[in-house]
Structures are given as structure tokens and as C-alpha cells.
Amino acid sequence: MRKSMALLILILGIQFAGLTQTQSEKPKLVVGIIVDQMRQEYLYRFKDRFVEGGFKRFSEQGFMLTNGHYNYIPTYTGPGHASVYTGTTPATHGIIANEWYNRQLGKFVYCAEDSTVSHVGGTAENGKISPRNLLTTSITDELRFATAKRAKVVGIAIKDRGASLPAGHTGDAYWYDSSNGEFMTSTYYYSAETLPKWVSDFNAKKIPDSYLKQTWNPLFPITTYKNSLPDDNAFEGMFVGKTSPTFPYHLDSLKSSNGGYGLISSTPYGNSLTLDFSYAAIEGEKLGQRDETDFLAVSFSSPDYIGHRFGPSSVEVEDNYLRLDQELAKFFDYLDQKIGKGQYLVFLSADHAVAEVPAYMVSERVPAGNFNSGMLSGQLKGFAMAMYGEGNWVLSYSNEQIFLNKDLAKEKKIDFVQMQRDFADFVLRFRGVKEAYTATDLRSQEFTKSRPHLLQMGYNHKASGDVLLVLEPAWLTGGQRGTTHGSGYSYDTHVPISFYGWGIKPGQSSEYTTVTDIAPTLAILLKIKFPNGTTGNPIRSIVQ
């Protein structure tokens, strides 16, 4: 009896295995795509002219979370990349901004800086990069650990932080050196003195030189860009040496006055270059062509540079997305060939979205404004002197946080909790400031919704400031032209979260989802551990 039972189970087991053979046990490759500054709405606004097989793979063949958000303040690039890949927020992973004032050191630190390492390839000034400031593991780390590091992880971006934070502590990372036009890494990642051969072969082709000879013209007749403002308007920033923010952009003549090789970052050719290097990485490292699941983490930095300069309602931004869409379609076709249809898993997200240009909003009678942080800094010092006498009371005002001199307060026997409160009350007098919270507020209670919750998720006990400001909607620190991001409002938090390929059934959900849910979702799909600081949850509609 027992024997036949065992036989039956065996036969059933074999049959079951046979039935599921179409879906392999694990994907050959995971491709993480972050589009720097991409809003969810772009997937709809530009859809009419998207080709088959680009962004439409996510909206039509993948699973799209239409209500995906950042769940902390501030929404910047470093924290954004860290949060997607670690499944948690700055409160836990420690990347509280792109750069922030460090009390212990008495100076600013950059999120991906590491003075103990040096450049491999590229130039010395761009090589002191590692993920050492990231306090938790990433999903890419967990994939490495789950496979005794057989799985390969490669992070790629023009921005160093867009490559190094996604690659985690144990992956490889390559970024673009804007000084010499090469992709480079640091000794943190690579102990040899020279770059891997596939990287130096790529650099030897001098691809940036050919892009920088191009003229950026719109892909379609300019009169057909109906989803954007007219090309010539008063809200867009300009390249140095150009008197209007209008097409065409002759890169050859703009190059010397606009950052040399760095100019490529501010054009759609930056996306092309990022993909050129991604193809080289897949070939060079044989990603997705071995027995283990590999991970390619690509971040497109150029949409952010273009968006800052021209704003989200510009023809330039629209054209950038139409071009990126076509390049992604080619890339996915290549992956279909190289890795195999259904054999790779892709996700798409952004590291934050973006605000409208305040001057444009004002011109449409929407309350908005530019906040003058230099002026506030001066006023804070004056206020401190009047309240507490001579002394270096305000150590820094940065990232909309005030860092106060706790040691001096102790020395002069001033109640530090009250001092925070005084500053919070003082800043509320300024136009454009909506709310102010003290570090004591954020440490002594748990906020569960709205702005204080977002601030708390971005508040790191050791690293963050003593008073945290929230500006009014549509207010930001910047000039008359161009725009930025960083707030907790939906225009900055609402980003694409979408999955496509291996293990993903097509569908859509408008359930509130956060970017910190991406990593635990991947962990469930890949059957590996969650990153060690995870606070997000697997997305139910995908993993069930």
C-alpha cells in the first residue's frame, strides 16, 4: 500500500513537473529599469506615439501599478535608487539626500562618496565612489548571497549614485565619467588596476564622440507635439551659448560651453549611450546566459537633466520619452533574442517624479512659488543671534532641514527641545513654508499618514536635521526657469511601478503601492530573502 502510494506521488510529481516546464524555475535575468524623474502620467500622455514593444510592454503585457508612490520626504535621486533596491526608506537605509550635512564630520557628505577608494578607468575626481553610506542590503545583494555569489549583478548609469546604490554592497557598478567620456568604476568594485576588457573595449570605441557630433532635432514635426507647451516659452532653461530654449540643438557647438563630455547627459543620447553600455555588459559578462539568475540594474539619468532644464511640459521632455520608448523597444527585442521571451523579468520605476515649473503655474493662476533658501539661511542666523546671543547656532540649512548646534546649546544651558520649537515657529512666518516639524516631534510619536508620516519615513535619527520644513504645494527652491523635485506631494511621489516578463501575469491595479514594495516583491518571485531593512510589502496582485 505504502509503496503504491509513493509510486503514485512520484508519477504525479513527474506529471506536475512536465506541466510546469513552460515556466522555468527562475528567470535567467532580472532587469531593473529606473528612469530618473519619470512621472506615471507620461505613460498616458505620450502613449499615442509609443511604438509596440517599448513602454507598452509594461502597460499592455505586464502588470502595472497605476497608483505607485514614494513614501517619504525628500524625493531625490540617491534616496530614490536606494529605496527601490533596499525595500525601505531613508529612515532605515540612511541615504537621506544626495548630499547632506554630517554633524560628526562638520561637513557635507555625498551619498555615494567613499574617500578610501580610488578610480579604475576614468579620472581620479570621479572615482571615489562606493555604496558604503548605504546601511542595509539591497535585493541585488540578497540575490548574490542566495547563490553563494554566483549570480552576477551589474549596475549601470550615467550618474554614479544611479549605478552604485542599485548594485548594492556586493554587485559591480559602472558610471559615466563626464570629464573624459568613458565608463568607469572604483577600487571598491574592482581590484585590478585596469578596467575589465569588455569595458575598455567599449571605451575605445569613443561612442560619446559620435553622439556629440549630432544635432538633437525632434523625432516628429515640431507642430505635432500637442501634449506639451510651445517649444519657445518663458519657463524653460537654456543651454549656455543659446539665446532660446528651442530646437535644433547642435551638440558640436554647444559642447565646449556646456560641460564637454557632460553635455551628453542633458540630451536623449545619454539614454542611447547607457543602453550601448548595457548591451556591452550583457555580452561581456554573459548576463542571463548561465545557470544562475543574473541582475542588470540600469538607470537612465538623462531624463532628469532634461526635465530639470526644460520642465515636464516641454517638447524636449516629450521628445526624450518618445526616443527612449523606441530604444527600449529595441532593447527588449534584443533580450527576447538573447535571453529568450519569458525568460527574463523586468521592472520599471523612477527615483522620484517632478514638479511643474512654478512660474508656469503662476502664469496659469495656480498658487506656486520659488523659495529663497539663501535668504532663509541668513534670517535663521539673525534669529538665533537675537534669541541666544553670539554663536554659531545654525550649522546648516540644507535639504529643507535646519541643523542646530546642540553642543553649544548644552554649553550655554539652553533647552534644546524648546530651541527646536522656536525655530519651527520662526520659519512658519515665511511665505511658501507650510509646516515645520522638530526632530523631537518625529522621535516621540509615530505618524501614520500625510506629510508628517512621509517626513518620518525620511527621518534618520542619526543623520537628519533638527527642524524639518514642508513647503506649500508647487513651491520649490529654484529659479524662474526650469524645475526640481524633493517634496512629498503627488507630483513628486507618483511614479511608474510595473513588472513584465518571467512570472508576471498581465494586469493592472490602482491599489496604493510604494516603491519600497518592489524589492520584497522581487524577493518572493526569486524565492530569496528580503533585504535586511525591508519595510515594504510584496505586491499582492503580483505574487499571489
Ligand code: ZN
Ligand atoms: Zn533623480
Ligand code: ZN
Ligand atoms: Zn533631479
